[in-house]
Every structure is written in C-alpha cells, then in structure tokens.
C-alpha cells in the first residue's frame with residue numbers, strides 16, 4: 001500500500017517535469033514566421049559567386065520574367081532568378097522522409113535532367129534552333145526546373161549540382177500555382193519558413209537544432225510544403241504544367257487533357273493515385289511518413305510507376321504497370337481473327353506522354369499444317385524496324401512538309417497527322433483476314449520505348465537491341481470448324 005503511494009508520487013513529479021519541458025519546447029519551437037510574420041526572402045542582388053554578363057546587368061536593371069525564363073512559360077514568384085542554393089536539395093528532405101526519398105531517387109523525375117535520351121535530343125535542338133542555347137530554357141522548364149529558376153541554363157552557363165536534380169521534392173512542393181502547359185507554374189521556394197533561433201532546417205548542412213525544432217513543431221512545415229490545392233484531384237494541375245506540352249500550337253503531349261476527359265477524372269482518381277503508388281492501379285502504401293516519427297499511416301510512395309523500360313530504374317514495376325493497363329481478347333471467326341484490345345487501367349491514352357516515341361502494336365503470325373509461316377503482320381525485321389503495315393497504337397507528328405518527325409524533334413512540329421492510341425477505357429476491335437492455308441495463329445501485343453528511327457538517328461544505336469516487352473499473348477488453332485472460344489490466352493514474360 002505505502003509503496004503504491006510512493007510510486008504515484010514519483011509519477012506526479014515526472015508528469016510535472018514533462019509538462020514544463022513541453023511548454024519550454026513549444027515556446028522555443030514556435031516558428032518565427034507565426035510570431036513575426038517574416039518570410040525567408042533570398043537576397044535581391046545576386047551574390048558574389050555569380051558571374052556572367054546577364055548577372056552583372058541584373059544588378060543595374062530589372063529584367064522581365066520573359067527575358068529570364070522564356071521561351072519556357074515557367075515563372076518565379078518574385079519575378080527574379082533565385083540564387084543558387086535557394087531550393088533545398090532532395091537529400092535534405094530524405095534525412096527525415098527516408099522512404100519517399102528512396103522511391104523518388106529511383107524515378108525518372110530524379111533523372112529528368114540527365115536522362116541520356118533527353119540529353120542527346122537536347123543537343124540536336126541547341127544546334128538546330130536559331131536561338132541556340134537560350135532556347136534550351138524551354139526544355140529546362142520541365143526537365144530541370146530548379147536549374148531554370150536558379151539561372152543555371154541558357155546563356156548563364158552555371159554548373160551547380162542542382163542542375164542535375166531534375167524534378168525534385170523542394171521544386172514540386174513549393175509550386176504556388178499552375179497557369180497551364182509548357183512549364184506553366186509559378187515557383188515559390190520562399191514559402192519555406194525559418195524557425196526562430198534555429199535557422200533554416202532544410203538548408204542547414206547538418207541536422208542541428210533547426211531540424212529538432214521542425215520535428216517538435218511540424219505544423220508550419222506541413223503548411224509550407226503542402227498547400228491545400230496540392231492534395232487529391234486538384235494536385236493533377238501540378239502534373240499538367242509539364243505533362244501537357246504545346247509547340248507551334250500543337251499538343252505534342254496531352255496527358256492532362258486526356259485524363260480530364262476520362263472517367264477517372266470524373267470519379268476523382270488523380271494522377272498521383274495511380275503513379276505515386278506501390279504498384280499498378282490506384283492504391284496507397286501503409287507506413288511511416290517520417291522515419292522514427294509519428295504513427296503509421298497511408299501515404300503516396302512517390303514511386304512513379306510509369307511505362308519507360310529502358311531509362312526508368314524501376315523496370316519491373318513499369319512492365320507490371322503496362323501489363324495491368326491492357327486486356328486482349330482473340331476470337332476466331334472462320335478465316336478472320338478478331339482481336340479486341342482494351343485500355344482498362346491507364347487514366348489517359350495508351351501510350352501517352354511522348355506518344356510519338358513509344359510503340360505499342362499487334363504482331364500476328366499464321367502457320368500452315370506443316371508449321372510453315374504463311375502469314376505475318378507486325379514483325380520486326382533483322383535491323384529492328386517494324387513492318388510498315390503493322391497495326392500500331394500511336395500518335396504521328398509531322399513537320400510543315402507533312403513528313404513524320406523521327407527524332408522527337410518536336411520543335412519542328414506542324415500538325416498531328418494521326419492518333420490511333422487507345423483512349424482511357426476504350427475497347428478497339430481489329431480484324432485480320434488470314435489465308436485459307438493457316439491452321440494455327442499466334443497474336444502478341446508488344447511494347448518498346450521508342451521506334452527504330454529514333455534509336456538509329458539520335459542515339460546512333462542498333463534498334464534491334466532495344467528491349468521488346470510482350471504484354472499479352474494468345475495462340476490457337478484456326479479453321480472453319482473452330483468455335484469462338486478456341487485458343488488459349490496467356491500472359492507470359494516478354495523477351
């Protein structure tokens with residue numbers, strides 16, 4: 001009994017000490033911004049480590065945003081260039097958001113500025129465009145937004161580590177609002193507030209007091225880095241800025257528009273619900289948002305499940321994503337092979353994005369009673385070129401003479417000549433007429449990241465080495481007496 005009272009007494013003292021500590025912590029940790037209304041504003045004048053004529057001139061006259069960022073539609077909130085180092089690098093966020101950082105690091109967003117296919121095409125553009133290097137800012141608006149905002153592209157010629165970051169945490173999470181396609185965002189890194197006495201927890205080279213304050217009082221951090229609109233369906237606007245690309249009045253990429261017209265947008269399924277997920281389909285992961293902090297909750301893992309096979313580091317997830325996005329049914333009706341292909345999982349056209357590069361097509365092979373090939377459609381030749389008569393789901397962009405663009409040289413685009421991609425939810429019926437001698441047929445739905453011309457002319461590589469992924473396969477007997485259910489559908493691993 002006596003012991004019991006003593007223990008209770010101890011608990012009471014411990015509780016008082018804890019409460020006092022908590023009060024001290026709250027006072028200490030209260031962000032300066034909340035108390036003083038001050039914002040962290042980077043210096044107006046470029047610091048000493050900048051050089052080059054434009055930077056020198058910046059000190060004497062105000063440049064218009066068009067002069068600083070054009071031809072990209074990207075703008076800074078201040079209307080000025082931000083000094084190098086304004087955007088905290090992704091590793092800083094990764095100190096606490098370890099899981100999300102690991103995911104992001106292995107995505108095309110992390111590599112957008114150093115993607116080898118991008119750099120090769122950008123090289124062509126720099127040479128062919130009369131504005132030369134200045135025009136590279138248009139690419140940077142989407143592929144290297146921090147470099148553009150910090151004046152590291154196009155006549156400034158700065159080589160900072162941030163030029164390599166691509167589409168990073170601090171960039172996406174500080175966009176103020178979106179005005180439209182072609183990098184149409186207003187970037188506002190000054191919205192990240194400082195903690196009183198602790199300095200800047202995100203820019204400090206070592207996790208010190210500032211980081212501790214952030215952990216104790218994350219509310220301001222949350223507000224700064226997750227504005228209300230960057231949540232749920234309206235967050236898709238962020239994606240629109242870069243995934244809708246308009247050149248010479250022609251939409252060469254229109255992922256956001258395709259999504260807007262789909263049943264997914266109507267149901268409130270946003271871009272990140274399918275792409276910032278652990279795997280194919282709309283779902284979230286269960287885990288800890290910040291390592292060693294807080295409770296487990298459902299969150300978006302930032303994995304960027306997409307479609308790229310060659311350049312994306314997470315190739316298996318992308319292949320699984322592609323397979324889950326399509327369905328294929330095959331029916332034999334006399335001498336006709338009826339193939340129905342459905343876009344059942346993509347929230348936009350299939351393929352989407354760089355629809356001029358990607359190839360999705362049907363390969364059909366028919367054999368006679370002796371096993372000899374007597375019919376084919378959609379075969380690749382030895383050099384890796386696709387049968388010109390193949391049934392391909394693609395977008396053909398042409399120049400002003402009506403010639404297809406072969407090098408993703410979208411700056412020369414004059415029109416979309418044809419668009420046979422599968423729209424979200426669309427079922428497409430394709431009929432192949434087989435010769436009478438065919439006894440057995442095989443149908444495969446195949447994918448590769450780019451057509452042969454691009455691989456040969458831009459990358460100077462052999463197109464037959466590009467991986468071809470088998471998404472669906474069917475094989476079965478063909479003959480007058482075969483019913484509609486003949487054949488065996490299979491979904492096997494591609495080559």
Ligand code: HEC
Nearest residue numbers: 088092093096169170173211214215218222225226290294
């Ligand atoms: C010192 C640790 C730390 C660092 C560094 C850090 N964060 Fe956080 N972050 C937190 C904590 C703690 C929370 C609150 C988590 C919770 O509510 O469960 C948080 C929450 C967030 C949220 C809001 C999540 C929600 O609940 O809606 C976002 C967005 C975010 N951080 C982004 C970033 C970005 C971007 C960076 C880098 C620029 C970054 N964080 C750096 C600790 C950190």
Ligand code: HEC
Nearest residue numbers: 093097100101104167168169172230231232235272299300
């Ligand atoms: C392409 C833009 C983009 C990039 C890059 C990005 N994020 Fe996000 N992030 C988002 C969007 C959009 C959401 C909101 C999802 C929602 O709430 O619907 C989000 C959500 C979050 C959340 C809240 C998690 C949740 O789902 O509740 C945290 C924390 C976060 N991001 C941290 C980071 C960190 C750390 C990085 C870098 C390693 C990063 N983000 C990179 C766009 C981005």
Ligand code: HEC
Nearest residue numbers: 239243256259270271274307325345346347350351352353
């Ligand atoms: C219902 C789920 C779903 C929604 C919603 C969705 N996507 Fe996708 N997305 C997919 C699937 C599945 C693929 C792989 C098949 C393909 O390429 O279309 C894909 C592929 C992509 C690709 C790669 C295309 C390529 O061929 O390289 C990009 C880029 C993309 N999506 C961006 C977006 C954006 C931006 C939004 C919102 C405007 C969005 N997605 C909405 C499921 C979805």
Ligand code: HEC
Nearest residue numbers: 108112115118142143145238239242271272275306307308
């Ligand atoms: C600042 C521009 C920018 C923003 C904002 C942006 N992206 Fe991207 N995204 C890119 C670029 C550039 C690439 C391609 C990088 C490369 O391959 O060179 C890409 C690649 C992707 C891919 C991979 C495509 C593939 O082929 O596998 C997906 C999926 C994707 N983005 C989804 C999104 C979603 C969802 C959002 C919105 C939450 C978003 N992106 C916001 C610029 C952006």
Ligand code: HEC
Nearest residue numbers: 117118121122138139142182183242243244245311353354
């Ligand atoms: C409006 C934003 C935007 C602009 C401007 C832009 N890109 Fe892209 N680019 C993207 C997105 C988003 C993707 C990813 C599409 C996908 O995965 O389907 C991409 C993909 C690419 C790819 C294919 C990469 C791969 O690995 O498959 C190349 C090459 C490329 N861009 C080159 C360029 C060049 C060169 C410029 C400047 C002339 C440029 N882009 C301008 C947004 C943009």
